Every structure is written in C-alpha cells, then in structure tokens.
Amino acid sequence: MPLKLEIPWVEKYRPLSFDEIVSQNIAINNLKNFIRENNIPHMIFTGPAGTGKTSTALIIAKTLLKGEYYHRNVLELNASDTVRMDSVRNAIKDFANQNMIIGDNNLKIIILDEADNIPTQVQQALRRIIEKTSSNVKFILMCNYIDRIIDPIISRCAVFRFVNLPREKIVERLKKIARLEGLSIPREREEKLFDTLFFISGGDLRKAINVLQMSVALDLLNNIDINEILKISGFLDEKILNNLIEHIEKKNFNKVKHIIESIENVDSRNLMRQLLYKVPSGGDQNSVLLTSYFGEIDYRISQGADDKIQLLALTAQIMKRIK
Ligand SMILES: Nc1ncnc2c1ncn2[C@@H]1O[C@H](COP(=O)(O)OP(=O)(O)OP(=O)(O)O)[C@@H](O)[C@H]1O
Ligand SMILES: [Mg+2]
Known part of the structure; x- marks a missing residue:
C-alpha cells in the first residue's frame, strides 16, 4: 500500500491568527494588549512541546510586519540547528546592528527557537547583545525549560507560559482537521480513537496531529486499529x-x-x-x-x-x- 505523500498537517493547519491558537488564553490576551499598544517587550515563550509557542511567535511577526517587511525584518534562528554557536551570535549581531548603519528604525524581530539549548556562556554574550540593541529590535526566545535560561536574560523579558492542551481542546482541533480532510471515522469508535490520540499526545497537539496523519497514511483509520496506532507511536499495544x-x-x-x-x-x-x-x-x-x-x-x-x-x-x- 503506497504512502500518501502530503505536506505535514501540522504545517498545513498551523494557526495563522491569534483566534486560532487554542487554549493559551492568558498568554494570548496579554500579548494582544502589547500589540494593541504597539509596544512589545522582549519576550520568552516557555512551555511543553507542541503547545503553540512557535506558531504564536510567527503570528506576532506577521501581525506587526506586513509584506516585504516580514522578510526583511524578521530573523528566525534555531539554537540547536546551528552547529557552531558563534554563527548564531554573529547572525544576531549583524542583523541587530544593521539599523545603526543604514538608519532603519522600523521594528525588527529576532525569533530564537530552542534557546534553552544555548550554553550558559553564550547566553551571557546574548544578554549583552540584548542590552545593547536599540529599542526597535525585539527578541522572542522560545524554550521548553525556562530554568535553563540565565536570570539576567529572564529579567529583561516578559515571560509567557504555554500549557499542555486539555483533552477537549485537542479533540476539538483533531475533529476540525478530520472534517477538513474529509476523513470518515466510524461514529461508534470515534471516542475511543480520540481518547487514544489524546493519551498518546500527553497534551502535545503537534504529536496528536502527527499521529492522526500517520494513521491515515498507514490506513489504520478504517477499522480504527487502536493497537497499531499505539505501536506506531512507541506505546505498548x-x-x-x-x-x-x-x-x-x-x-x-x-x-x-x-x-x-x-x-x-x-x-x-x-x-x-x-x-x-x-x-x-x-x-x-x-x-x-x-x-x-x-x-x-x-x-x-x-x-x-x-x-x-x-x-x-x-x-x-x-x-x-x-x-
Ligand atoms: N495552541 C495551539 N493552537 C492551535 N494549534 C496548535 C497549538 N499548539 C500546537 N498547535 C499545532 O501544533 C503544531 C506545532 O505547534 P508549535 O510549533 O507552535 O509548537 P511549539 O510550542 O513551538 O512546540 P516546540 O516546543 O516543540 O517547538 C502547529 O503547527 C499547530 O498545528
Ligand atoms: Mg517551537
């Protein structure tokens, strides 16, 4: 049976507006206020995997920087892709300092994913960069474990905590995707399927969506083969x-x-x-x-x-x- 090759649903259904971010009400409401005032601080988004941190950062950047500005004024870096941390440091420095040379005072956003993987010494350097950049450059740092970020960085940022999604929110989102993808899930086994997907996810919506897509690709949905779904996700049947x-x-x-x-x-x-x-x-x-x-x-x-x-x-x- 051939695997259906498609774009990953986690990308296809990545939320594009604040209203589509489910469950993170406290963080999102506070963020909306900052954006309304058009005055965002440096920010840290912290919380478990697959809860909407990266999606939210991208929405902020898209909301504040339209069109060509988005491409020119947003720098996205991932601390763990980069083999040598020096290159991250240099990329940030170059980007943040551009405006000093060309006198560009428009907002710039630096999104630094997986910041908790940055070694402490490099974080010290980052802290100095954050201190020195002019007020139109804002950092959004993302991490799973905020205790791995040094205090002097934390104290320069507004911290937003993202939480694991409850069952009802995960199921709601999965049902929406199932509808949009035209999946036919036997009614009488639907609850069991969503229960299993939620259990596997542990509140990580990315994982829930990925397992759903994988189950469809492997044709496990017609008979709702719960044991196979558990197995492909690394659980015991x-x-x-x-x-x-x-x-x-x-x-x-x-x-x-x-x-x-x-x-x-x-x-x-x-x-x-x-x-x-x-x-x-x-x-x-x-x-x-x-x-x-x-x-x-x-x-x-x-x-x-x-x-x-x-x-x-x-x-x-x-x-x-x-x-
Ligand atoms: N709160 C949410 N609302 C809507 N969709 C979400 C939410 N959280 C996660 N998702 C879905 O999961 C995918 C991954 O989310 P995202 O990349 O924002 O997670 P993350 O918090 O940055 O995770 P990680 O810590 O692993 O980087 C998104 O593309 C989206 O489809
Ligand atoms: Mg992320």
Whole structure:
C-alpha cells in the first residue's frame, strides 16, 4: 500500500491568527494588549512541546510586519540547528546592528527557537547583545525549560507560559482537521480513537496531529486499529499491556520479567505512562509511595539508566504495593 505523500498537517493547519491558537488564553490576551499598544517587550515563550509557542511567535511577526517587511525584518534562528554557536551570535549581531548603519528604525524581530539549548556562556554574550540593541529590535526566545535560561536574560523579558492542551481542546482541533480532510471515522469508535490520540499526545497537539496523519497514511483509520496506532507511536499495544497488568496483579514476577524482556520498540517512559494510568490509585499510603516511585524511575531513565532494569524495578514495586 503506497504512502500518501502530503505536506505535514501540522504545517498545513498551523494557526495563522491569534483566534486560532487554542487554549493559551492568558498568554494570548496579554500579548494582544502589547500589540494593541504597539509596544512589545522582549519576550520568552516557555512551555511543553507542541503547545503553540512557535506558531504564536510567527503570528506576532506577521501581525506587526506586513509584506516585504516580514522578510526583511524578521530573523528566525534555531539554537540547536546551528552547529557552531558563534554563527548564531554573529547572525544576531549583524542583523541587530544593521539599523545603526543604514538608519532603519522600523521594528525588527529576532525569533530564537530552542534557546534553552544555548550554553550558559553564550547566553551571557546574548544578554549583552540584548542590552545593547536599540529599542526597535525585539527578541522572542522560545524554550521548553525556562530554568535553563540565565536570570539576567529572564529579567529583561516578559515571560509567557504555554500549557499542555486539555483533552477537549485537542479533540476539538483533531475533529476540525478530520472534517477538513474529509476523513470518515466510524461514529461508534470515534471516542475511543480520540481518547487514544489524546493519551498518546500527553497534551502535545503537534504529536496528536502527527499521529492522526500517520494513521491515515498507514490506513489504520478504517477499522480504527487502536493497537497499531499505539505501536506506531512507541506505546505498548493493549493486548500485551493487559497481559502484563494481569501478571502484575497475580504477582507472578517471572512472567512479568519475561514480558518486559521481550518488549521491543516501546519507549519506556511511554510504557510508564500506560502503567500509571492503569494502576489503581487508592489514595492510601501505598499508592502515594508508588506514585513517587514512578517519578523516581522516570528521572533515572531520563538520566540514562538501563530501561529494562528500571522497568523491572518499577513493576516489582507495583507488585509489592498493590493489594
Ligand atoms: N495552541 C495551539 N493552537 C492551535 N494549534 C496548535 C497549538 N499548539 C500546537 N498547535 C499545532 O501544533 C503544531 C506545532 O505547534 P508549535 O510549533 O507552535 O509548537 P511549539 O510550542 O513551538 O512546540 P516546540 O516546543 O516543540 O517547538 C502547529 O503547527 C499547530 O498545528
Ligand atoms: Mg517551537
């Protein structure tokens, strides 16, 4: 079956106006005020992946700089594409200083994506550039983790926090895309599909849209093959998951060990989310301890600990703690 090659829906349906940005009301309302006053500060957009930061920055630039000015006066850089940070620094300096030479006092916007990947020392240099640029040059820095940005930069910027999207907003947007793409989703299985897409996304709308598009390309939508959709997204399919849970409940450690050892192509932190969702939480001492153990294991894996060993340790704890 041939894959349908199309432009990615995340680009095709990238919001083009503030009204199309769903869910980030606090940030968007504050931004609209700045724009109405025609006086924007330097800004930091921070928050999880796929929540609308880049889209919002592009909308601001398009709103304030029309036509040819957009191309001339907006500089978009990505801190992690650039192999040598020096080139970022020079690009910013050249762009920001142009107006000193040619006396151009129009607004200029520098959009710097993934700013939390910039090493601290380079951030110090960036801070000096921000300080020295004239008032018509504005920076929009974007990051997932604001604690990786140095304080002197943060204190020169207005910070806007973007949040994970709730289920209803994700589903609303997916339904809109499904309608515009003319997808036929069997009514009776629709809820299950959107539930799964939301669970996979974890509030990241980009991920939700990508998985929907991938499911269409792989023809998984006609029968709504939930297990395949989970698999292509790096989650454990429901059959094996239920099997695993059953043996955890029976406290059959050898079986559990065998299942975990035979798992392939599953992102272990995804599997942890699936387990956390399924494990009963009674609110008693045991489930409180267990939840904090999920956090502990998540951290260990993020620091590079062996996935399978950590998953075994986790399932061992679950077996010890559940009734
Ligand atoms: N709040 C939102 N409203 C509408 N669409 C959104 C929103 N957030 C994300 N999207 C969709 O997801 C895609 C990716 O969003 P965007 O690039 O703005 O995310 P981001 O916050 O910059 O993520 P990252 O931190 O990974 O750079 C957009 O093209 C759009 O289709
Ligand atoms: Mg982005």
